[in-house]
Amino acid sequence: MNGKPKLAVFKFASCDGCQVSLLNLEQELLALAERIDVAFFLEATSHVDAGPYDVALVEGSITTEEDVARIQRVRAASRTLVTIGVCATSGGIQALRNTADVEAWKRQVYPHPEWVHALATSTPISEHVKVDAEIQGCPVDKHQVLRVLLRALLGAAADLPGASVCMECKRRGLVCVLVAKGSPCLGPITRAGCGALCPSLGRDCYACFGPADDPNPTSLADRLERLGVHRRDVVLRLRGVAGWRPEFRAVADRLEGGRD
Amino acid sequence: MTERRTIEVGAFARVEGEGALHVALEGDRVVELRLQIYEPPRFFESFLKGRAASELPDLVARICGICPVAYQMSVVHALERIFGVAIDPAVRSLRRLYYAGEWLESHLLHMMFLAAPDYLGLDDALAIARTNRAEVERSLRLRHLGNRILELLGARPVNPVGVILGGFARIPTRGELASLADDLRRARGEAETLLRWFGSLPVPRRPQEVELVALRHPAEYAMNEGRIVSSSGLDVAPAEFERAFEETQVEHSTALHCRIRGRGPYLVGPLARVLLNRDHLSPAAAAAFASFADRFEGTDPAASVFARGIEVLQAFDVALETIDGFEPPADPRPAWRPCAGRAAWATEAPRGVLWMDLATEASGHVREIRIVPPTSQNQARIEDDLRALVPSLLHLADDQVRRRCEAAIRDYDPCISCATHFLTLELERRPRQ
Numbered sequence: 001m002n003g004k005p006k007l008a009v010f011k012f013a014s015c016d017g018c019q020v021s022l023l024n025l026e027q028e029l030l031a032l033a034e035r036i037d038v039a040f041f042l043e044a045t046s047h048v049d050a051g052p053y054d055v056a057l058v059e060g061s062i063t064t065e066e067d068v069a070r071i072q073r074v075r076a077a078s079r080t081l082v083t084i085g086v087c088a089t090s091g092g093i094q095a096l097r098n099t100a101d102v103e104a105w106k107r108q109v110y111p112h113p114e115w116v117h118a119l120a121t122s123t124p125i126s127e128h129v130k131v132d133a134e135i136q137g138c139p140v141d142k143h144q145v146l147r148v149l150l151r152a153l154l155g156a157a158a159d160l161p162g163a164s165v166c167m168e169c170k171r172r173g174l175v176c177v178l179v180a181k182g183s184p185c186l187g188p189i190t191r192a193g194c195g196a197l198c199p200s201l202g203r204d205c206y207a208c209f210g211p212a213d214d215p216n217p218t219s220l221a222d223r224l225e226r227l228g229v230h231r232r233d234v235v236l237r238l239r240g241v242a243g244w245r246p247e248f249r250a251v252a253d254r255l256e257g258g259r260d
Numbered sequence: 261m262t263e264r265r266t267i268e269v270g271a272f273a274r275v276e277g278e279g280a281l282h283v284a285l286e287g288d289r290v291v292e293l294r295l296q297i298y299e300p301p302r303f304f305e306s307f308l309k310g311r312a313a314s315e316l317p318d319l320v321a322r323i324c325g326i327c328p329v330a331y332q333m334s335v336v337h338a339l340e341r342i343f344g345v346a347i348d349p350a351v352r353s354l355r356r357l358y359y360a361g362e363w364l365e366s367h368l369l370h371m372m373f374l375a376a377p378d379y380l381g382l383d384d385a386l387a388i389a390r391t392n393r394a395e396v397e398r399s400l401r402l403r404h405l406g407n408r409i410l411e412l413l414g415a416r417p418v419n420p421v422g423v424i425l426g427g428f429a430r431i432p433t434r435g436e437l438a439s440l441a442d443d444l445r446r447a448r449g450e451a452e453t454l455l456r457w458f459g460s461l462p463v464p465r466r467p468q469e470v471e472l473v474a475l476r477h478p479a480e481y482a483m484n485e486g487r488i489v490s491s492s493g494l495d496v497a498p499a500e501f502e503r504a505f506e507e508t509q510v511e512h513s514t515a516l517h518c519r520i521r522g523r524g525p526y527l528v529g530p531l532a533r534v535l536l537n538r539d540h541l542s543p544a545a546a547a548a549f550a551s552f553a554d555r556f557e558g559t560d561p562a563a564s565v566f567a568r569g570i571e572v573l574q575a576f577d578v579a580l581e582t583i584d585g586f587e588p589p590a591d592p593r594p595a596w597r598p599c600a601g602r603a604a605w606a607t608e609a610p611r612g613v614l615w616m617d618l619a620t621e622a623s624g625h626v627r628e629i630r631i632v633p634p635t636s637q638n639q640a641r642i643e644d645d646l647r648a649l650v651p652s653l654l655h656l657a658d659d660q661v662r663r664r665c666e667a668a669i670r671d672y673d674p675c676i677s678c679a680t681h682f683l684t685l686e687l688e689r690r691p692r693q
Binding site: 105 | 300301302303305306307310311312315318319322323324325326328369373377383384385386389393396397400403404407414415416417418419421422424428429430508509511516625666
C-alpha cells in the first residue's frame with residue numbers, strides 16, 4: 001500500500017525474550033518503523049496484515065502438530081525467513097525433552113495429560129522449512145538482529161561471527177576465567193556475539209549462543225574434568241540452553257555413556 | 261427462541277505468549293466462557309529435575325523473557341534457604357535494586373506498548389508515536405533506566421547473567437551506582453509526568469468484588485520476601501501455600517488454574533500490591549496513590565494501569581534508596597555447600613506473586629521443583645471478570661466486543677509464556693433453550 005518493505009515477527013514455543021530484545025531497540029525501533037511496515041507482530045501490535053512479507057523473523061521452536069503446519073504457512077508467505085534465538089535455531093532449552101519420556105512428564109504436571117497436546121520433541125525451524133539466516137543467542141543480541149534485518153531489506157546476506165567467545169574476551173581485554181580462576185567456562189566452544197557478557201562479570205560462559213564454527217567440545221570437556229568438575233556436571237553444562245545442537249549433543253551423549 | 265451468538269477472539273495481540281477466548285451466549289446469558297492458553301507447554305518442572313543448583317538462576321530465567329528476574333529471585337532465595345547461606349545486607353539491598361529494574365522494564369513496556377493503544381483506540385505504540393511522540397519517547401527513556409539497572413547487575417536485560425547463590429557475580433562500583441543514581445534522579449519527574457498523562461486518558465471503569473493477594477513485609481514494600489496475605493484476612497508463610505491455595509487443570513488451557521481453598525479466584529499483581537501495601541509506599545508514590553484515590557476506592561482491575569504507574573515511582577525510590585545507602589558486601593561470593601533439603605519461597609514478579617517449592621538431593625541437584633507463576637493464579641479471576649463484562653457489551657458489534665474483552669484481559673498483563681505447567685476470543689451466541 002505505502003510501498004515500504006513488510007516485516008513480520010512470529011512466535012513459536014519460546015519465552016518471548018527475543019521479541020523483547022527487539023522491543024529493547026527502543027529509539028532505533030521508532031526509526032525503523034518509519035522505514036518499514038510492521039505488518040505482523042502480535043506482541044507489539046493489533047494490526048494484522050495477512051502477507052506476503054519481505055522479511056519474517058521467527059522466534060521459538062516447533063513443539064506441536066499445529067505449529068508444524070503453521071511454520072509452512074509462514075515460510076510460504078515470507079520472501080526472507082530469519083530465525084532469531086536459540087529456540088528457533090536449535091530447539092531451545094525445551095529440547096531437553098527430546099531424550100525424555102514426554103508422556104511421563106505430562107502425567108507429572110497435569111492431572112489430565114490427555115488434554116495436553118504437545119509433540120515428544122522440540123525442534124529447530126530449519127528441520128521443517130528452508131531458513132535464510134539464523135541469528136543465535138538466548139536471547140539474541142538486538143544489534144545483530146538490526147544488522148541482519150537491514151541487510152536483508154537491502155537484499156544482502158547475513159554476516160554473523162563464527163568465532164568463539166574467547167575472541168571477544170581477548171578484544172575486551174578480559175582476564176580468562178577458565179585459566180585464571182578455574183571456572184568451568186564454555187567460551188572456547190561458544191559462538192561470539194554477546195560481547196563476552198559472562199566473563200565480563202567474572203563468571204563462566206554457559207554457551208547460550210550455541211556452538212562456534214568447528215568447536216572442540218571433547219577437548220574442553222576433558223579440561224573441565226581435569227579442573228575437578230564432576231562428569232555429571234560437565235554433561236549438564238553441554239546439555240544447556242543450546243544442548244540439542246549436534247556439536248554439543250554428540251559429546252554429551254558420549255560422556256554420559258562413558259565411551260571415551 | 262433467542263438469538264445464538266458466538267464471538268471468538270483469535271490469537272491475542274499485545275500480550276506475552278499465546279492465548280484465545282471463547283464465549284458462548286444464550287440471549288444475554290453467558291453459558292460458557294473459556295480463556296484458552298494454548299502456549300505449548302515447555303515442561304520446565306520436568307527437565308529441571310536433576311539440574312545442578314548453580315545452574316538454576318540461569319535456567320529458570322528462560323521461563324519468561326519479560327520477567328526473568330522474578331524467576332531468578334524466587335529460585336535463588338529457595339536455594340539459599342535450603343543450603344543455609346546467609347545473605348549479606350548489601351546483597352539483600354542490591355536484589356531490591358535488581359527487582360526495581362525489572363518492575364520498571366516490565367511495567368513501562370505494558371503501560372505504553374500493550375495497554376495505552378486500547379485507551380486511544382489505536383493498534384500499537386508506533387501509532388501513538390505519530391501523534392504523541394513525546395510521551396512514547398518518555399516511556400522509552402524511563403524503561404531504558406530499568407534495563408540499565410538490569411545491565412549493571414546482570415550484563416543484559418533479557419536473561420541477565422549476574423545472579424549467583426549468595427549474591428551477584430560482580431558487585432557494581434560506587435562510581436557506577438552514583439552515575440545510575442544521577443540518571444534516576446534526573447528522570448524521576450518524567451515518571452510523574454507520564455503517570456499524569458495516563459490519568460488524562462479515557463481508562464474504562466470496571467469495579468467488582470475481588471479478593472486481593474500479595475506478599476507483605478512488616479517494614480517495606482515487599483519484593484523479595486514476605487508472607488502471603490489477602491484482602492480477606494488470609495496470612496500464610498510461603499511454605500503454607502498449598503494449604504491455602506489449590507491448583508486445578510481445565511481442559512481448555514495448558515496453564516493450571518489457582519484458587520483459594522474454600523473461596524475461589526483471586527487477584528495478584530500491581531493492583532493487589534498497591535492496595536494491600538499502600539502504607540509502605542514511598543512519599544512520592546503515596547502522593548500519586550492519593551491523586552488517583554477515586555480509582556482505588558473499590559477494586560477495579562481496569563485501574564491496574566495506574567497501580568503500575570505508581571509502582572514505577574516506587575521502583576525509582578527503592579532504587580535511589582538502595583544506591584544512597586550502599587555499602588559493598590563483606591563477601592560478594594560467599595562459599596556454600598550443597599545439601600538435601602526443601603524450601604518454598606515467593607517473590608513479587610511484575611505480574612504478582614511467584615511461588616516456588618524446591619527440593620534438592622545431597623549433591624545440590626534438583627529432586628523436585630514446583631513453580632506457580634502469577635498468570636496461572638490470575639486465570640480464573642480473568643474468566644470471572646469477563647463473565648461479568650460480556651453481558652454489558654452485547655449491544656455492540658462482535659468486533660467491538662472482541663476489542664473490549666482483549667483490553668480487559670490486558671489489564672491483568674497476562675504473561676502467557678510463563679505457563680510452566682497458558683489466549684484467541686470465540687463468542688458463541690446460542691439460542692436460549
